[in-house]
Amino acid sequence: MTPVRKLVLLGTGLIGGSFALALKRARLVEHVVGVGRNQANLARALDLNVIDSASQSAAEAARGADLVLLATPVGQMGALMAEIAPVLADDCIVTDGGSTKQDVAALYREHLGERLAQCVPGHPIAGSELSGAAAAQYGLFEGRRVVLTPLPETAVDAVARIRALWLACGADVFEMSAAEHDGVFAAVSHVPHLLSFAYMNALLDKADVGTCLDFAATGFRDFTRIAGSHPDMWRDISLANSGAVLNDLRANLGALQTLISLIESGDADALTAYIGRASKARTDWGSRGRKP
Structure with a gap:
């Protein structure tokens, strides 16, 4: 499988950080950029080798990315999508880890309407009461389920790419509708x-x-x-x-x-x-x- 050249984590905590660590262990990512508002959390992520570089600007980080993972609370995703939309490369896939999917699908349509073929809504079922970069762990997704809820417009190869990455993290991947x-x-x-x-x-x-x-x-x-x-x-x-x-x-x-x-x-x-x-x-x- 071709490694991800540049993975951008919009939200550098349990889900995003664990995804990055799992891909690093599988040697399927070359560079991980962590984005967040908490400078101390980003510094901790760097210290723990969860990320390779940090930014407080989603747009700056997303330039040149081939994969963006929205790993923030759902309420923050719309603003982040709007911020990154003008700078995304044509081949960049955008996915998320949101716990609700109908509202997230609507956000994709509102903010990334011209690139829906590259949008793959998802939900890793691996939550915890812990948060922040320090909560990230290599094996969080092993044996856990990940649900993908592709949009009707989502390209088959984009779904296949995200499915393969989650499988490499040790997850079992399923598909269902957002509803x-x-x-x-x-x-x-x-x-x-x-x-x-x-x-x-x-x-x-x-x-x-x-x-x-x-x-x-x-x-x-x-x-x-x-x-x-x-x-x-x-x-x-x-x-x-x-x-x-x-x-x-x-x-x-x-x-x-x-x-x-x-x-x-x-x-x-x-x-x-x-x-x-x-x-x-x-x-x-x-x-x-x-x-x-």
Whole structure:
């Protein structure tokens, strides 16, 4: 496979940095430019050899690139696309790691409408509550799934190029429509994060929150781990995918109301069945051998 001559990371954190490190290890990239607003984070990325050079100007960095990865929160992508559009080389592929896809597809159309053949929307399923260049790691994508949601105009060879690079990172690559993607990930990613945030906020409103936290242990740690995630990113995701998110939040509200009713009624058999259904499904899913 021909290496990427110049990879530009618009956002030098967990996803972008790990992508760069994986390609470096596979010897599939010659030079990586990191772009970001945080000078300290860019300096850290240079120290860790995540990137080879740094810039705070997306347009300056994108000149001469043959691959640009948008690895920022979704809310920042439109402005970045508009900034790089005038300087992109004809053969430059633009892809992204956004957690929502219908809104990102609309941004591609708005800002890169004349180069849609070279645009490959994507989503690596390898998030973490950690952020910044220091969170980047070589094997982040090994055994993980990456979903590509090509536009109708996206060239077949551009999709093939991005697919091959993700495969070289150790990922399993899938394709689906943007609408299907957003419905699936509202259910299994976006809403779980929001429920964790909601639980933490409810706990913080308790008069004895300090004592509760003092005695919190494994179950609390497991359930609330994702509540430590980046606020700006999850704000953008929630608003960008609001339709699917609200549908699933309402479904969860209904499930909670059912649980309240079962406890209020004292119906032990029904409560056991309710809990047992969920427990079996989670155990069956966990036994598939997938990397969590």
